[in-house]
Amino acid sequence: MDANPILAEAVRGNWVENRHRGAFVIVDADGNLIASGGDVSRPVFPRSAIKSMQALAIFDHHAAEKFHHRSEELALACASHHGEEEHLNNVSHFLERMGLSASDLECGAHMPTNGKARAALRAAGQEPSALHNNCSGKHSGMLSVALAMGIDPKGYVDREHDVQKAVRAAVEGVIGEGLTEDRCGTDGCSIPTWAAPLSAWALGFARMATGKGLSEAHGHGARALFDAATTHPHLVAGTGHLDTLVMEAFEGRLMQKGGAEGVQCGAIRDKGWGYALKCDDGNMAASHAMVAALLLKYAQPDAAQRSVLEQFVRQPTKNVRGMRVGELRAVGF
Amino acid sequence: MDANPILAEAVRGNWVENRHRGAFVIVDADGNLIASGGDVSRPVFPRSAIKSMQALAIFDHHAAEKFHHRSEELALACASHHGEEEHLNNVSHFLERMGLSASDLECGAHMPTNGKARAALRAAGQEPSALHNNCSGKHSGMLSVALAMGIDPKGYVDREHDVQKAVRAAVEGVIGEGLTEDRCGTDGCSIPTWAAPLSAWALGFARMATGKGLSEAHGHGARALFDAATTHPHLVAGTGHLDTLVMEAFEGRLMQKGGAEGVQCGAIRDKGWGYALKCDDGNMAASHAMVAALLLKYAQPDAAQRSVLEQFVRQPTKNVRGMRVGELRAVGF
Numbered sequence: 001m002d003a004n005p006i007l008a009e010a011v012r013g014n015w016v017e018n019r020h021r022g023a024f025v026i027v028d029a030d031g032n033l034i035a036s037g038g039d040v041s042r043p044v045f046p047r048s049a050i051k052s053m054q055a056l057a058i059f060d061h062h063a064a065e066k067f068h069h070r071s072e073e074l075a076l077a078c079a080s081h082h083g084e085e086e087h088l089n090n091v092s093h094f095l096e097r098m099g100l101s102a103s104d105l106e107c108g109a110h111m112p113t114n115g116k117a118r119a120a121l122r123a124a125g126q127e128p129s130a131l132h133n134n135c136s137g138k139h140s141g142m143l144s145v146a147l148a149m150g151i152d153p154k155g156y157v158d159r160e161h162d163v164q165k166a167v168r169a170a171v172e173g174v175i176g177e178g179l180t181e182d183r184c185g186t187d188g189c190s191i192p193t194w195a196a197p198l199s200a201w202a203l204g205f206a207r208m209a210t211g212k213g214l215s216e217a218h219g220h221g222a223r224a225l226f227d228a229a230t231t232h233p234h235l236v237a238g239t240g241h242l243d244t245l246v247m248e249a250f251e252g253r254l255m256q257k258g259g260a261e262g263v264q265c266g267a268i269r270d271k272g273w274g275y276a277l278k279c280d281d282g283n284m285a286a287s288h289a290m291v292a293a294l295l296l297k298y299a300q301p302d303a304a305q306r307s308v309l310e311q312f313v314r315q316p317t318k319n320v321r322g323m324r325v326g327e328l329r330a331v332g333f
Numbered sequence: 334m335d336a337n338p339i340l341a342e343a344v345r346g347n348w349v350e351n352r353h354r355g356a357f358v359i360v361d362a363d364g365n366l367i368a369s370g371g372d373v374s375r376p377v378f379p380r381s382a383i384k385s386m387q388a389l390a391i392f393d394h395h396a397a398e399k400f401h402h403r404s405e406e407l408a409l410a411c412a413s414h415h416g417e418e419e420h421l422n423n424v425s426h427f428l429e430r431m432g433l434s435a436s437d438l439e440c441g442a443h444m445p446t447n448g449k450a451r452a453a454l455r456a457a458g459q460e461p462s463a464l465h466n467n468c469s470g471k472h473s474g475m476l477s478v479a480l481a482m483g484i485d486p487k488g489y490v491d492r493e494h495d496v497q498k499a500v501r502a503a504v505e506g507v508i509g510e511g512l513t514e515d516r517c518g519t520d521g522c523s524i525p526t527w528a529a530p531l532s533a534w535a536l537g538f539a540r541m542a543t544g545k546g547l548s549e550a551h552g553h554g555a556r557a558l559f560d561a562a563t564t565h566p567h568l569v570a571g572t573g574h575l576d577t578l579v580m581e582a583f584e585g586r587l588m589q590k591g592g593a594e595g596v597q598c599g600a601i602r603d604k605g606w607g608y609a610l611k612c613d614d615g616n617m618a619a620s621h622a623m624v625a626a627l628l629l630k631y632a633q634p635d636a637a638q639r640s641v642l643e644q645f646v647r648q649p650t651k652n653v654r655g656m657r658v659g660e661l662r663a664v665g666f
Contacts, residue, residue: 107654280614321440
């Protein structure tokens with residue numbers, strides 16, 4: 001297998017300590033290549049980076065019409081939230097409105113991603129619930145699909161459940177190619193994740209940004225989801241996170257979402273471009289440096305946007321005493 | 334730069350999600366190559382993997398004679414300990430015997446590596462001290478060098494302090510080549526770390542295992558340090574850690590030590606071979622899979638040793654609900 005290019009490196013003192021390889025691609029909604037690096041035909045698991053694409057099942061099955069999903073709820077359906085108060089309150093409300101509760105979520109429980117929220121939970125002597133799971137908004141959206149379909153939500157995370165079939169069909173519709181069982185795994189939150197070429201994920205985001213090549217339901221849904229995510233960037237991730245800070249800075253021009261193991265996807269909405277990026281070794285911080293460099297070069301940032309991106313393009317490394325000892329930085333863009 | 338080979342991969346379901354490249358080398362004390370993969374001439378920061386080599390300064394300056402370092406203390410000088418009770422007690426005792434205390438340590442404080450020790454500290458509402466720092470044993474050894482040299486220990490972590498000059502000279506003596514300021518960084522615990530070719534680190538460990546090519550003080554010291562580490566594997570790391578489990582299983586035949594950012598070094602003592610390995614992207618779990626595969630192939634493990642190594646060669650990945658969803662495994666050995 002040919003090696004992808006080095007797209008980030010960690011420097012300590014005056015010497016490179018680590019190297020992170022990866023691939024990236026930017027396309028328009030017709031599939032025209034805007035830029036790329038590395039092998040963009042290699043299928044990769046998109047993980048949480050395509051939650052907005054998975055959420056299109058909500059529109060295929062008229063769940064948004066039935067339950068009148070609020071914009072906050074659509075943002076949470078696209079989110080890997082950090083378990084802060086605003087996230088928990090909105091997910092609880094989302095479930096309540098459907099007559100459901102945290103006990104209907106099948107994502108499992110983990111400690112909040114946000115440090116302060118974790119410390120507060122520990123200080124209160126409480127265990128995390130499924131609400132704290134970063135995927136609880138996405139799962140609430142999937143539960144709304146089950147209810148709108150009039151089927152039993154139980155087991156909705158399983159690959160053979162009609163909800164996951166609906167999610168798979170929505171994603172296949174957007175990227176324009178089939179997902180296959182020989183490239184399938186289980187995600188952290190127990191739903192299936194399907195590998196597809198990096199270029200297919202980028203194309204899907206370009207189509208979602210423009211509506212080109214999409215069904216009417218998907219075109220409408222994609223706009224509603226991207227509008228929701230970019231209107232509520234804090235709900236999509238959390239305090240201090242790249243996705244939140246970058247979407248805040250771009251004020252609607254940019255949909256940006258990370259996924260586990262070094263995946264970054266999104267759309268430069270005003271250009272109608274979709275992008276997808278994967279760090280080969282799964283390092284998240286390196287993928288942040290990479291996607292920030294990509295946006296710095298291709299998203300025409302203004303000074304304020306540039307300043308946010310630059311925080312991630314070069315990330316200082318500190319040692320135990322807080323001394324700056326090096327940096328993780330994007331290279332090759 | 335040519336790409337190193339893929340030496341570990343993470344599989345999710347039936348598809349490879351992440352790839353980890355790296356280089357490894359095994360040599361004897363005359364520098365004869367036993368096995369290698371990738372670019373072994375590329376200088377790498379050894380980080381904590383060479384604490385035993387740094388500890389030779391103790392013998393150069395007769396600190397071991399002056400303070401009669403116990404075997405436990407020599408093991409801790411080579412250690413990245415997990416902050417468990419046995420570690421803290423021994424480091425405290427080490428410092429006390431020299432008339433010093435935790436306030437003389439300049440490594441900084443961090444939470445214990447061991448999960449139970451962390452939870453206990455939190456439950457007690459206490460902040461970690463420098464004793465909990467995984468490097469506190471190494472720093473105690475360095476303080477003993479300062480006292481044996483009759484100099485002020487203050488600032489002993491600085492590159493220009495006589496203690497660090499002594500440590501640098503000891504390492505240069507063992508690997509047989511100079512360390513240079515243009516390949517230098519600051520380690521997590523604030524002392525300098527110097528990059529040298531992977532092959533040089535392997536050669537140093539082969540020399541330490543055999544005494545060949547070493548001064549009398551280094552030959553004696555290396556034997557004492559390796560004996561101490563392999564007699565007290567729990568002091569060198571902690572409960573459940575690869576270094577501890579593997580050294581326990583090999584009952585003195587093997588010196589094994591990891592360093593931050595995916596470095597693994599050691600010696601197959603009965604063969605007189607040294608080895609060094611670096612995962613290019615710094616992933617520790619991947620470096621564990623790699624070094625376990627290396628030892629499985631080259632260290633002639635018996636059934637019990639094989640069983641310990643195999644736990645690390647293939648490491649199951651679980652999701653939030655504890656389902657097994659994939660594995661991280663070594664490849665290409």
